[in-house]
Amino acid sequence: MSKELTVCEERIFRELHAEVNLKLCNFLYYKFGDLEKSRDFAQEAFLRLWDNCQKVLLTKAKSYLYTVASRLFLDDLAHQKVKLKFQYRSNNKEANYESNPEFLYRQKEFKERLENALSTLNENQRTIFLMSRIDKMKNKEIAATLEISIKTVEKHVANSLKLLKNNLDELKNTKI
Amino acid sequence: MQDKDEKINQWLEGNLPEEELLKLVPEEEVIAYKQILNEVDQWIPDNDFKPLDIEEIIGSKKTITKKISWKNNHRNLFAIAASVLILLTAALWIYNSQKFTTFETPIGQNKEILLPDGQSKMILASGSTVSWNKDDWSGSKRVLSLQGKGFFSVERGGKFIVNSKKGNVEVLGTQFEVSDITNEFRVSCYEGKVMAITNNDQQLILNAGEEGRFIKDKWSEKSSTTNKTAPWLSTQSTFSNVPLLEVLNTLEKVYDLNILSEGIEVNRKFSGVIPNDNQEVAFSLVFDVFDINYKLDNQKLYLSK
Numbered sequence: 001m002s003k004e005l006t007v008c009e010e011r012i013f014r015e016l017h018a019e020v021n022l023k024l025c026n027f028l029y030y031k032f033g034d035l036e037k038s039r040d041f042a043q044e045a046f047l048r049l050w051d052n053c054q055k056v057l058l059t060k061a062k063s064y065l066y067t068v069a070s071r072l073f074l075d076d077l078a079h080q081k082v083k084l085k086f087q088y089r090s091n092n093k094e095a096n097y098e099s100n101p102e103f104l105y106r107q108k109e110f111k112e113r114l115e116n117a118l119s120t121l122n123e124n125q126r127t128i129f130l131m132s133r134i135d136k137m138k139n140k141e142i143a144a145t146l147e148i149s150i151k152t153v154e155k156h157v158a159n160s161l162k163l164l165k166n167n168l169d170e171l172k173n174t175k176i
Numbered sequence: 177m178q179d180k181d182e183k184i185n186q187w188l189e190g191n192l193p194e195e196e197l198l199k200l201v202p203e204e205e206v207i208a209y210k211q212i213l214n215e216v217d218q219w220i221p222d223n224d225f226k227p228l229d230i231e232e233i234i235g236s237k238k239t240i241t242k243k244i245s246w247k248n249n250h251r252n253l254f255a256i257a258a259s260v261l262i263l264l265t266a267a268l269w270i271y272n273s274q275k276f277t278t279f280e281t282p283i284g285q286n287k288e289i290l291l292p293d294g295q296s297k298m299i300l301a302s303g304s305t306v307s308w309n310k311d312d313w314s315g316s317k318r319v320l321s322l323q324g325k326g327f328f329s330v331e332r333g334g335k336f337i338v339n340s341k342k343g344n345v346e347v348l349g350t351q352f353e354v355s356d357i358t359n360e361f362r363v364s365c366y367e368g369k370v371m372a373i374t375n376n377d378q379q380l381i382l383n384a385g386e387e388g389r390f391i392k393d394k395w396s397e398k399s400s401t402t403n404k405t406a407p408w409l410s411t412q413s414t415f416s417n418v419p420l421l422e423v424l425n426t427l428e429k430v431y432d433l434n435i436l437s438e439g440i441e442v443n444r445k446f447s448g449v450i451p452n453d454n455q456e457v458a459f460s461l462v463f464d465v466f467d468i469n470y471k472l473d474n475q476k477l478y479l480s481k
Contacts, residue, residue, distance in 0.1 A: 010234060013230075013234070014230060014234075017228070017230045017233075018227075021227055021228045021230075022225055022227070025221075025222075025225065025228070026221050029221045029222075030221075035221060035222055038221075039228065042228060043228050043229070043232075043233070046228065046230070046233050047233050047236065050233050050234065050236070051236075086219035086220065086221060087219070087220055087221070087222065087223045088218050088219065088220070088223075089218055089219070089220045089223065090223045110211075110215060111215060114212060114215055114216070129216075130216070132188070133213065133216045133217055133219075134216065134217075134219055134220060134221070138189070139185075139189060154181075154182075154185045155181070157185065157188060158181050158184045158185050158188070161184065161188070161209055161212065161213070162184075164212050165205070165208045165209060165212060168208070168212070169208070
């Protein structure tokens, strides 16, 4: 009998958990915009994976986590409008170099406008774009995790960028 | 158009130099993209992200995996039973060792410790050890073991017991000091009331301001202490026109000495400040003034004219 590796193996499960837990929480946040619930549902997804470890192939474990967590969120949420807020990474050096108040103000304004623009993107565009930029996931990795084609990922990332730019341009024009 | 998107993607993935992109996309547009990317790249949803609790998940299901292997393989029954037993023993051992808490202080360093009732505190004197079992801190009683010396500030609550080598001290809520060093067992009560019982069942009840010494199998007469707290807790002792005898008593307590004097006039008055953390300086400050010779040998201090 060939013994296929499954996530039932505690060591493998731990490795998977260590690799994915932050990314999964972030993913849920990009998608639904609620930090606390993101944690809860990510945890629940891991719990279900552990419970069903016999039934889930190791190669499918990641996408299983993402799918289950998304569904949990959808079931819970009478879809409200997402309003994303971000923090600057605490190890972010650039932010500390500049203390010119005008620059800081403009940076803050730009950040807010970009956050708003992001929130108007559709769920998939936004989520994939942020997974790529913030979590530094390769397009290939995103495609495998979400079980979509690389082409789709590429399309979403590029489209998001263009839409964000247009959205910001529009704001600029209406302002003047 | 299709081509442009593809180039943008390649550029995003880091597979196309910017100059190449600029051949297809106006510079203004590229700058706008870079502005967006630079901003987003600095972001993170939550700087204080704490990893999800994996132990909660793993712990939820140990038993189920066991059951499956059981069914599949009878031959391994013995091995499974043995490993379960080892696992249980290990778990029990870890569980037990987690229940015990021990603190040790190096020489020359006191340590303030919050006790498991969450309110009472102790200060462990240098070179001493305290330990307790979490099970001994259930509502009605609070028990700990002390080797050496400690000052306790106990909040009201269940019976508070300090076990030490020569005896036990019981209290309800109070401040007191237990010192079980060398051949002397000393208990000083600074607040409230304490009861000390030695291993040979000799009891002594102390009220605030009293201290008892247990030397050579019996309690000597209770003496009074004017200190508000254990003298070794403060970094210096101040005397103002007090008999030398009192200064010697303080030195004994601060540095855990047995002072043996010969032909010394102990009623002479002393005024001054002596450090509680520097034995040599303290000795020279007191004894040089009175022109007393001193010799230290194994915590015994011999004084002579």
